[in-house]
Amino acid sequence: MSLSTALADLSAGQGALFRTLVTLGLLVGGHILVKIFAVIVRKTWMQRGEDLTKKAIQKRYDAVKNITYILDAVVIAAALLYLNTGLTTTLTEKLTSGLPDILSVLLIGILGILLVNFVTKFASGFLNRLGTRNYLREIGLSQNATRLLSLIVKGFLYLVVFQVVLEQLGIGNTFLDKAITASAYAAVFLVAGLAFWGFKDLARNMAAGLYLKNSRLVRPGEKVYLEEESGEIRDVDLFSTEVETDGGYRLLTQNSKIMDADLKFKDTQSDIETLEDVKRHFTAQDPSYCGPASAEMALSIFGYRYGQETIGEMCDTEVGVGTMPDDLIESIETLTDGEVKAAYVEYDKITDLADEFKIWFNDGALIIPNFAKPVLFPQADTAHYSLCVGVEGEDLLIVDPSTSTVSGGVYYADSSEMLEAMGEFEGRSRGYLVLAPEDTTAYWRINKGLIYADKSFYDEISKNMELQLRRILRQGRILKNVLPEDLQSYLDKWKKEEKVGRVWKPESKRKEGEEDGTTDSGE
Known part of the structure; x- marks a missing residue:
């Protein structure tokens, strides 16, 4: 082997090693900066205001946590970009050529886990704002049952990330890949079955809400008699109807119950028919x-x-x-x-x-x-x-x-x-x-x-x-x-x-000598 060939091999190996070290430096340094940022935000934002409730502090804590997830994902994405854009000059060293691929797989896996956590947390917060958690409690699902359903969904997403990692390693067409695919389908059917069973009343309630919101009878201000209660309709929401009872109470009832009940409405113009x-x-x-x-x-x-x-x-x-x-x-x-x-x-x-x-x-x-x-x-x-x-x-x-x-x-x-x-x-x-x-x-x-x-x-x-x-x-x-x-x-x-x-004209009752129109004066 000539001297020039040896130098080229050494240069190639040093280039791959250098690229790997720089990537690790980006990851470590970026993660440290994200942690420092999170600490500063917690000190300046979360502690500000003496009247903050425990719920408000928890919301701020969750917001900071979501931001750190996003920033960590950005750091990982930047490291991947550096690692795979050919900023170094050679890819020929056989001993270290596999190291970037392994690092890429690890980074993809970490990024996938971060995304799964971020997406599930965001979806959970969104559903909570819609009142889904309260509704699930109303239909009989305990907190442990809803938590189990959440874990099943998160587990399925983790399986998807794992399958992507296997594809990146080039072993996707294996028995393990097929097993994961089969388990993913099983998880989908399981989640679909649980969702159908747990949300069937929710879907029925939502359909009833859409009908009532577009009905000409169930409207704000209408007098309604509902089973043993009577009162005035105050608001019709997508999931519930609010009635102010004659006894001074606010009755909040599910729209599906409104649809099942025998309602009586006050007819104010029944005398005019012909x-x-x-x-x-x-x-x-x-x-x-x-x-x-x-x-x-x-x-x-x-x-x-x-x-x-x-x-x-x-x-x-x-x-x-x-x-x-x-x-x-x-x-x-x-x-x-x-x-x-x-x-x-x-x-x-x-x-x-x-x-x-x-x-x-x-x-x-x-x-x-x-x-x-x-x-x-x-x-x-x-x-x-x-x-x-x-x-x-x-x-x-x-x-x-x-x-x-x-x-x-x-x-x-x-x-x-x-x-x-x-x-x-x-x-x-x-x-x-x-x-x-x-x-x-x-x-x-x-x-x-x-x-x-x-x-x-x-x-x-x-x-x-x-x-x-x-x-x-x-x-x-x-x-x-x-x-x-x-x-x-x-x-x-x-x-x-x-x-x-x-259409019809009454007999004139004008007094003799009156002009047409003089009896119609009005302002």
Whole structure:
């Protein structure tokens, strides 16, 4: 062997040895730096704050531990990168050529173990935040059972890491490899079986939650009778439903139990089924009493008996002047002792009139539009109140208390024309009143101040209230018509005259000599 060949062999051996030593140096030095970092963080962050609870300290400790796992993984990855990128010049020395491969296998194994620990800890924390641990306790799984399930999952992941290491060593196609593969499949089937058995109630509960969250019955504000309890629905979550009982308690029950129970809901508009029912509640207004007359009809449908005279006196309604919306709201809530809530939505806060009306009706409310009558009836010259009892497509079903020859009775009005009629007239714009009886979602909305469809109209709205508003609007968008079933099948669309489709008109009770429209005055 020549001198040059000997020098080349020596150089090659020294290069491999040097690379190995540098790699070990990176590992040791990096691990020491990570430990120093962890100690500093514990001293400065975990001890800061005298009011920290034991739970908060444990969370910080877990966070620091996860960070050290990540940093150790970065150090190992850097060492692997150096080891396998050819930064040294030769790979020819036979005596030391196998050492980097062995070191690579060890590093891959360590990295895999770190990743398994990090992933399982992260998944466990995530499931705990979802409340899975509490739910597992509720369905009867002890802490030891859940711990065993966790160990089985972690053991399966360790088997996967072990198999990767064997592949790296080049002995993957062996009996041991097949045995590990078989055990991995067995572990998968075991975990799947345990998961199916342990989580079958959880899956059933989640499916029930998805159904209830999209149901038109189980909604916040609705009065519900559940077995021996009765109360108001406060919230519907993915796993549970919260009910505030009449006894002042908060009842939190699983959604699957809600689905299995016989629920009773309060029906607030059962009287309106046919056109005859609408006519039965019809009230012919006194002069300038269109507001109180509309309120009388709405309250009558809700089961209250207050005449327009009583309502008008409380509102200080004057002939030729009419009624202000705030006075009408105050009188309604006072007469019903707050059992009927009312709110006023101004013209400039309306987003989509037909959709908003559908949502309110679907939530159990009735609506009193306040509009300029000449837009719908060119012969009229006043502002006016009427009662809206339903929506069909883009048409509003109006019960007009007027007894003049110009309007009055029951008719369809196009929502876009009604919106135009709510615009500026005689120096100011108008809008609509919402009336909602107790134990309905509409009542709850008014009570919470969620009366607008666009969140930008609120000065301040919490994330929870914004989420509730989105749910309400999402349910309303799928509605095409909101009319009692029998009434909807009974009514047909008449040819429109004077921009309305008249369904029924009462006999005129105008006094001799009165002009058309003078009895309809209202503000």
